[in-house]
Amino acid sequence: AAGVIQSPRHLIKEKRETATLKCYPIPRHDTVYWYQQGPGQDPQFLISFYEKMQSDKGSIPDRFSAQQFSDYHSELNMSSLELGDSALYFCASSPGAGNEQFFGPGTRLTVL
Amino acid sequence: KNEVEQSPQNLTAQEGEFITINCSYSVGISALHWLQQHPGGGIVSLFMLSSGKKKHGRLIATINIQEKHSSLHITASHPRDSAVYICAVVMDSNYQLIWGAGTKLIIKP
Numbered sequence: 001a002a003g004v005i006q007s008p009r010h011l012i013k014e015k016r017e018t019a020t021l022k023c024y025p026i027p028r029h030d031t032v033y034w035y036q037q038g039p040g041q042d043p044q045f046l047i048s049f050y051e052k053m054q055s056d057k058g059s060i061p062d063r064f065s066a067q068q069f070s071d072y073h074s075e076l077n078m079s080s081l082e083l084g085d086s087a088l089y090f091c092a093s094s095p096g097a098g099n100e101q102f103f104g105p106g107t108r109l110t111v112l
Numbered sequence: 113k114n115e116v117e118q119s120p121q122n123l124t125a126q127e128g129e130f131i132t133i134n135c136s137y138s139v140g141i142s143a144l145h146w147l148q149q150h151p152g153g154g155i156v157s158l159f160m161l162s163s164g165k166k167k168h169g170r171l172i173a174t175i176n177i178q179e180k181h182s183s184l185h186i187t188a189s190h191p192r193d194s195a196v197y198i199c200a201v202v203m204d205s206n207y208q209l210i211w212g213a214g215t216k217l218i219i220k221p
Binding site: 033035037042043045048055056058088090097098099100101102103105106108 | 142143145147153154155156157160198202206207208209211212213214
């Protein structure tokens with residue numbers, strides 16, 4: 001069965017650079033969630049989208065933005081990267097808000 | 113006080129033992145997830161519960177909505193079950209996931 005796909009799986013950037021993380025949800029899933037998990041920390045909710053519209057916003061820095069496209073894939077754009085942005089970024093998808101979330105493998109971002 | 117509390121934080125057991133991980137929460141929820149995270153980070157959804165009990169292979173999850181408590185049980189534990197098990201609740205107000213701190217389980221052969 002198709003799962004949530006995230007790309008890239010690993011990314012190394014320098015401070016002040018930009019990064020774009022991509023998430024491809026399970027087919028027919030219209031809701032996408034982004035989470036950030038710092039080293040040794042719980043995942044923190046960043047932002048979610050339902051039917052290509054932002055549905056909820058968590059602890060997402062102003063330097064980050066995200067959107068969901070017509071094919072339901074989502075991109076998380078991160079600018080002016082800081083060392084503290086080094087984390088595992090998870091995307092999850094679900095068939096509608098509030099339903100079971102299925103997680104992607106994550107993108108490990110390292111900022112040097 | 114955290115909205116989602118898990119216990120124990122760490123658990124080491126011998127292969128074959130019956131494992132129980134507990135989760136208590138203090139917010140209104142529409143459902144509760146049990147998730148498994150292996151070293152390297154990938155997260156796998158084990159169960160999503162809104163009431164009662166679910167079973168999948170050697171894993172059993174129960175939830176008591178009135179008591180705001182859920183348990184994850186592993187029967188006949190195996191070293192490959194070693195992972196971090198996370199309880200996460202779906203808030204009924206906005207469908208956000210609130211995560212527990214996780215239980216690190218090590219099963220020794």
